[in-house]
Amino acid sequence: MEDLVVVVPGIMGSRLADAEGRPVWDLSGGALTRAVRTLGGSLKDLRLPAGTGDDHPGDGVRPIGLMPDLHVVPGLWQPVDGYTGLMSWLSATFGLTPGEGLLDFPYDWRLSCRYNARLLRRRVEEALERRSAARPGQAADARVVFICHSMGGLVARHYVECLGGHAVTRRVITLGTPHRGSLDALGHLVNGLRKGWGPLGVDLTAFARSLPSLHQLAPDYACVAGPDGSLEYARDLPGLPGIDPELLADAARFHAALRTAADRADPTELHAVVGVHQPTATTARYTEDRLVPLGTIGGADEGGDGTVPRLAARPANAAGTGHPVAESHTACEQHGSLQNNPGVRDTLIRLLGQEPPFHRGRDGAGPPLGVHAPGLLEPGDPYQVTVTVPVTADRHDELALTAELHPAAGGRPVLRSLRNLGGGRYTATYPAPDPGGYRLVVRPDRTDEGAVTALTLVGGAGE
Structure with missing residues (x-):
């Protein structure tokens, strides 16, 4: 090459x-x-x-x-x-x-x-x-x-x-x-790091809110439901906490320049x-000084990469x-x-x-697995994974799904078989993992075709 x-x-x-x-x-x-x-x-x-x-x-x-x-x-x-x-x-x-x-x-x-x-x-x-x-x-x-x-x-x-x-x-x-x-970026700016992680001894909310880069990752599409339910651009909603309006307006100019130049x-x-x-999370509703993420837009769940x-x-x-x-x-x-x-x-x-x-084998082989697992987990909390399979997929309600939780530091993974809840929904729960990073690999029928990997950080006790 x-x-x-x-x-x-x-x-x-x-x-x-x-x-x-x-x-x-x-x-x-x-x-x-x-x-x-x-x-x-x-x-x-x-x-x-x-x-x-x-x-x-x-x-x-x-x-x-x-x-x-x-x-x-x-x-x-x-x-x-x-x-x-x-x-x-x-x-x-x-x-x-x-x-x-x-x-x-x-x-x-x-x-x-x-x-x-x-x-x-x-x-x-x-x-x-x-x-x-x-x-x-x-x-x-x-x-x-x-x-x-x-x-x-x-x-x-x-x-x-x-x-x-x-x-x-x-x-x-x-x-x-x-x-x-990404709606996630907007959510981090508005909501901050509110749930827990105080035991970890660090709150990086003010740091995150100072970053031009994070504002440039905020949605450049109408994504926040207004009082009448219609979607509006975040930059057009005055008073959203955590947002630097100048940085958000500049982020809009950044994206506009890309569209024009291309x-x-x-x-x-x-x-x-x-x-x-x-x-x-694709859209959101703002209520009680908090951005509540929603997985739909126009009533449709279009999904994404999490x-x-x-x-x-x-x-x-x-x-x-x-x-x-x-x-x-x-x-x-x-x-x-x-x-x-x-x-x-x-x-x-x-x-x-x-x-x-x-x-x-062919790209995308295996049933489409939608994996929901926590990205951040409080110390002492059990680790739960939920998997959804579209009802249009073959055998959506008959799969044998397994999940392996791998410590990022190395060591023996923990294997679980997911319980079939019916309707294309499966779940498994692990006892509270030790502090550290983890990779969760979900496989259909114990094969690597169509495997999905989710990542998690488990907090440690405070000092």
Whole structure:
């Protein structure tokens, strides 16, 4: 492969260090609860001052690499798996040398997508120059392929669409990118970290509310039910607590600029990989100073990846503007695990110019499983998982479903068979897990075809 492949992670997906090189966001996996407790104070100190805009606050914080394992900042986003597996798979599958043909782009995810897009432009230009110098005559036609998870797709799109990156870009592939925002982001801004997690000794609500990036992840579609039941844009509802109105208005301008820039005669090839069939907050009702999420819009449950609604995982200008973006793949998978899903990787093989391995079977094989499991769990609480299967699916009420709860720190997984509740609903309950990060893998009929992975952080006792 002559092209340069660049992996852009999502929010929280980059390790951060302060001016002295001390980690402020680094530990993950099995040490995650300790990371949140010990680094939480540092993250609170990294609250951005008002007026940061599209600049760096000058506090010396810098990215130092991709997060390798399961990670989450409570009150900011849902748990996400790491990127080590994706980078290793890309290198092995396509013969790409890390740092040469394969580039990662860690960034300070607190900051505006515009700011990080400017850094991405510099990183790509330098990498292309190095690649051309190292392979004279061989890499003359080399261009860039972006593989972006979550918010990383917004960073890459701003570079490509607004900063001239389309001239060197072959295609942009997004995995669960909230092109039109996420109701979860709005909920975190408005509601804060209200339920528990006080025992963990850290509340990052004020930190989260200071971030331009989190406001840029808020829905860019009418999503909040007004007094008459009609849906309105969050930016048009004065008085929502936790919202910085200036940051939210600027986020609207950010999304509008993407739509305008992409509507040109030679649009960049964009492929949206979309998670489906997972219970996903899509709209909300504001009542008693709290945003109550709803899984429907216009009376329909369109689902999504558990974090990003299906309607938001492809650009708003996807139809009728000369910039069509089809769903390149719909994975029955949750947001935090899309980058490691086998069907998604088969799609990446196809999009990067090869044929998927035939022995893995067809994409999306197996019944569509909608998995509901807690992203954050209080210490001492039992862990309950509920799975729904559409009544239109074959054998929806006759499946033998199993769930394995894997500690991220390693150790023996706990296997449970799900109880059939009838009507395509199944459930299982685990005793209260120990503090730490967990991966729950739900399988139909004990096969890996159609398996869905949910991620959870269990809190620890207070100090």
